[in-house]
Amino acid sequence: MxxxxxxxxxxxxxxxxxxxxxxxxxxxxxxxxxxxxxxxxxxxxxxxxxxxxxxxxxxxxxxxxxxxxxxxGPRGLDWANQPNPFLRFLSSPLLPLLHLPPQPDDSPSYCSLFSSSPPAPPQPLSHSTLSRLLYDSLSLSAWKTTGLSTWSLRVNPSSGNLHPTEAHVFSPPLRSLSDDLSFLAHYSPKDHSLELRAHVTPDLLPLPDAPSSLLLALSSIFWREAWKYGERAFRYCNHDVGHAIAAVAIAAAALGWDTRLLDGLGHDDLHRFLGLDYANRSPPTELPDRPARGRFPWIESQHPDCLLILFPFGNQLSVDYQRLRAAIFGFSSLRWMGTPNTLSKDHIYWDVIYRTADAVKKPPTVAEGFSVNPLHPNGLILENLYKNISVREVVRKRRSAVxxxxxxxxxxxxxxxxxxxxxxxxxxxxxxxxxxxxxxxxxxxxxxxxxxxxxxxxxxxxxxxxxxxxxxxxxxxxxxxxxxxxxxxxxxxxxxxxxxxxxxxxxxxxxxxxxxxxxxxxxxxxxxxxxxxxxxxxxxxxxxxxxxxxxxxxxxxxxxxxxxxxxxxxxxxxxxxxxxxxxxxxxxxxxxxxxxxxxxxxxxxGPVVDQRIMSLPAYPGPGIDA
The missing domain is CATH 3.40.109.10 (NADH Oxidase)
Structure with a gap:
């Protein structure tokens, strides 16, 4: 009562x-x-x-x-058409990333991340630090198995573990990955690697004037979420974008890097930046005005969400949005590599999702300019409330309680x-x-x-x-x-x-x-x-x-x-x-x-742990596919 x-x-x-x-x-x-x-x-x-x-x-x-x-939403789950949780770009050259130990020497303590300024000493951008960034933010965290079912978990959470969010990295040349040219690549969490989408000459898109800066874009495949949740899926996809933004920001901070949305860009800018004219399947000129079931390959297309810039804390970063937009416009001349794999045989078209996604496309807002807020530490009552645990241990052990x-x-x-x-x-x-x-x-x-x-x-x-x-x-x-x-x-x-x-x-x-x-x-x-x-x-x-x-x-x-x-x-x-x-x-x-x-x-x-479910390593080893 x-x-x-x-x-x-x-x-x-x-x-x-x-x-x-x-x-x-x-x-x-x-x-x-x-x-x-x-x-x-x-x-x-x-x-x-x-x-x-x-x-x-x-x-x-x-x-x-x-x-x-x-x-x-769907009245039942069509398991035969459950979308593949992994987008792959077939025939795209693979750029392998480094696999890292779960008990790290290179990750700061979780508590210090929120009380130090900067949170950690800034690290130079390299093959190693790019691997650490993605490993601690968007990679697989484990495989689970029970009976005849096996499924993966990720560092970044997702509604229903469906993972509609995709990540793409634009980096300057990195030794042992791309020695001479900047590159744009899709991140593949299944094998913790990058799938090369395009090489970019420095004169086409020079990064903002800051050492060790890189760009990371997020996009959504609405069908992955709509398969289970129907019309409400657009909400959940955007929850997941927020989770991914935070996951990237925390992993970046552990490297001494700040993270900021490049929100002066518009939807069309991001579409060109990701080469989605070449990666997406084109929808028909006329779409149904109500939900429909059938073969709609374009439903598996990516919707560009946002672009993040990562750079060392303390840098006075300057971004010229007009110049950046003009450079991205030139991406139509790039040689784009890789063809996206098919995720499902059949689909359900939830019309209101795509009407709404079209209505909320962001126009460019270059007049607002770019700025970086001063860094404030978080409040701390007692440090001993936290275990002596590293950032990597926290982010990779995160689970959604059932x-x-x-x-x-x-x-x-x-x-x-x-x-x-x-x-x-x-x-x-x-x-x-x-x-x-x-x-x-x-x-x-x-x-x-x-x-x-x-x-x-x-x-x-x-x-x-x-x-x-x-x-x-x-x-x-x-x-x-x-x-x-x-x-x-x-x-x-x-x-x-x-x-x-x-x-x-x-x-x-x-x-x-x-x-x-x-x-x-x-x-x-x-x-x-x-x-x-x-x-x-x-x-x-x-x-x-x-x-x-x-x-x-x-x-x-x-x-x-x-x-x-x-x-x-x-x-x-x-x-x-x-x-x-x-x-x-x-x-x-x-x-x-x-x-x-x-x-x-x-x-x-306090979670209840299901003892019937066995945990397996995220990346068991070369040649082993869990």
């Missing part, structure tokens, strides 16, 4: 069937038919409105509801420490507010924090059970408080460190609510705590544009990656939860309309 505390109590779990909240009617949703068009900027605003509408329609259409059911044990209890200080590491700005001086992305790994992102966390506290020593809220951008505090239930406390909990904007909303046992809102999954109630990531939604899309929609999910993925790493560093586990009842979560918080939206759930606690 919920416990009363002054005038605030935890809302009971849905005493009557909740009403599905539809997007509020506002100026944002109306057609701008009478908007006066005087300048090119005015034209952009008019063109942007239908794209925002499409992003909002997609988001509303793909909500799960306790009363109305689930978003559209069940929680309902027994494990963590100390209040451990809980607070995990949340301190989830703050975008890290340590701040008196009077400063959280919001700017200054700390690892959030500093890779180019916008101020838009994502907060509503926490269901279950088993934390010396902290009452109840509903709590972490405000990650304190400029949003007033709007959040006004939008949520008026009876909430907004009280600082006992022993909460200064600088941690955590508030108790209501006391009470919230296990039933946590489970019920997360699609009745026990794992949401059986851990130490679970949470829903709540983003400032409507205004973010209005202020920036429809292309901000996937970026909100990227931010939740970056935050989720920190929860994974923190959980493993203190000796427990975590799991991302993509299945939840969207508007029923909003009902618990009192949120209405589209001002704030829940975009991702997570649970942290």
């Amino acid at each position: 919920p416990l009363l505390h002054h005038s605030s109590r935890l809302p009971s779990p849905f005493p009557s069937p909740p009403r599905l909240v539809r997007p509020a009617t506002s100026a944002m949703h109306s057609q701008p038919s009478s908007f006066p068009i005087k300048t090119e900027e005015d034209r952009d605003k008019v063109d942007a409105e239908p794209k925002r509408q499409q992003a909002i329609r997609y988001h509303s259409q793909t909500k799960h509801s306790l009363s109305s059911g689930y978003a559209r 069940d929680m044990d309902r027994v494990h209890i963590i100390d209040r200080e451990t809980f607070y420490q995990i949340l301190l590491r989830c703050l975008p700005s890290g340590n701040l001086g008196p009077g400063e507010k959280q919001g700017k992305q200054l700390a690892l790994p959030f500093r890779a992102l180019t916008w101020d924090a838009e994502v907060h966390a509503a926490l269901f506290v279950h088993r934390i020593k010396d902290l009452p059970q109840g509903l709590y809220f972490l405000v990650r951008n304190e400029d949003h505090f007033g709007g959040l408080k006004m939008a949520m239930r008026p009876e909430f406390e907004w009280a600082k909990p006992e022993g909460c460190p200064d600088g941690l904007p955590l508030y108790r909303l209501a006391r009470g046992n919230c296990e039933t609510i946590a489970k019920q809102t997360s699609c009745h999954q026990d794992i949401a109630s059986d851990g130490c705590f679970s949470l829903g990531m709540v983003a400032r939604f409507e205004l973010a899309l209005l202020e920036k544009n429809a292309w901000m929609y996937p970026r909100l999910f990227w931010e939740t993925g970056v935050l989720g990656q920190m929860l994974y790493l923190e959980a493993h560093a203190v000796g427990i586990s975590a799991t991302g939860i993509g299945c939840y009842f969207d508007d029923d979560v909003h009902k618990v918080l009192g949120l209405k309309g589209m001002e704030f939206q829940s975009l991702y759930h997570f649970t942290v606690g």
Whole structure:
């Protein structure tokens, strides 16, 4: 039973069937038919409105509801057409990377990564350091087997372990890989190697003026995720992009390298940069306007997501976006190598995914320029909360828990420490507010924090059970408080460190609510705590544009990656939860309309290990394919 505390109590779990909240009617949703068009900027605003509408329609259409059911997806899994989890470029020359020991001498301690400036001494870019970067961020972490089934796990997590995210590296010449020319290559995690896509002369694309800098692009194959999850897959693909960004940023920091999105580039720039005119299969001129089953080879194409630049901490990096775009335009003259393998025999075309992906394509925004935020360390309560464990050991041992044990209890200080590491700005001086992305790994992102966390506290020593809220951008505090239930406390909990904007909303046992809102999954109630990531939604899309929609999910993925790493560093586990009842979560918080939206759930606690599953090494040895 919920416990009363002054005038605030935890809302009971849905005493009557909740009403599905539809997007509020506002100026944002109306057609701008009478908007006066005087300048090119005015034209952009008019063109942007239908794209925002499409992003909002997609988001509303793909909500799960306790009363109305689930978003559209396959009624069963077509195992015969499960996509191959490994994209390969057939006939592409292979550039082998170095295989590294799991117990490293070359990886800094996990705790020091967030308290030192720079996090580690900058290493020169080489065959060895490029191998370390990819090994500690995007490679295989293990093979698992039980009965007749064998499957791989990766360092970067993915919804359903489906891995729609692909990575591509652009590097200057490296001894023993490409001695004379810069190269662009696709990363193949199955054998930890690079598949050469093109050689690039320095005059065509000189890297920004910084030693040991390189570019890393991420792309998504929506079909890999849609095979299992249907229309909601576009959300999950963008969660995975965020996880991959954070995984790369953490591995880069262990090498003394900073990571930053090159977000002044547009979708078409990234498409040319990756040579997708040559790698992708072209869709037909007319597409079905509803879901369809059949042979659609172009569904296996890559969608370019983002381009990251990696460079040594402390470098005053300068990027001329106009010059960079002009250079990328010349990539059409390159000799592209390799043909992508076929992933499935047949497909299901979920029309709303591709309409939305088209609507949220980012245009170039070169006027915003390029800048690097100052590095802020994260807050630290007690260093002995962490085991003496290296970055590599944490990232490569990370697993998604399948069940929680309902027994494990963590100390209040451990809980607070995990949340301190989830703050975008890290340590701040008196009077400063959280919001700017200054700390690892959030500093890779180019916008101020838009994502907060509503926490269901279950088993934390010396902290009452109840509903709590972490405000990650304190400029949003007033709007959040006004939008949520008026009876909430907004009280600082006992022993909460200064600088941690955590508030108790209501006391009470919230296990039933946590489970019920997360699609009745026990794992949401059986851990130490679970949470829903709540983003400032409507205004973010209005202020920036429809292309901000996937970026909100990227931010939740970056935050989720920190929860994974923190959980493993203190000796427990975590799991991302993509299945939840969207508007029923909003009902618990009192949120209405589209001002704030829940975009991702997570649970942290003591894992239950399935002893029937055997673990095998990620890379067993030459000539051995697990």
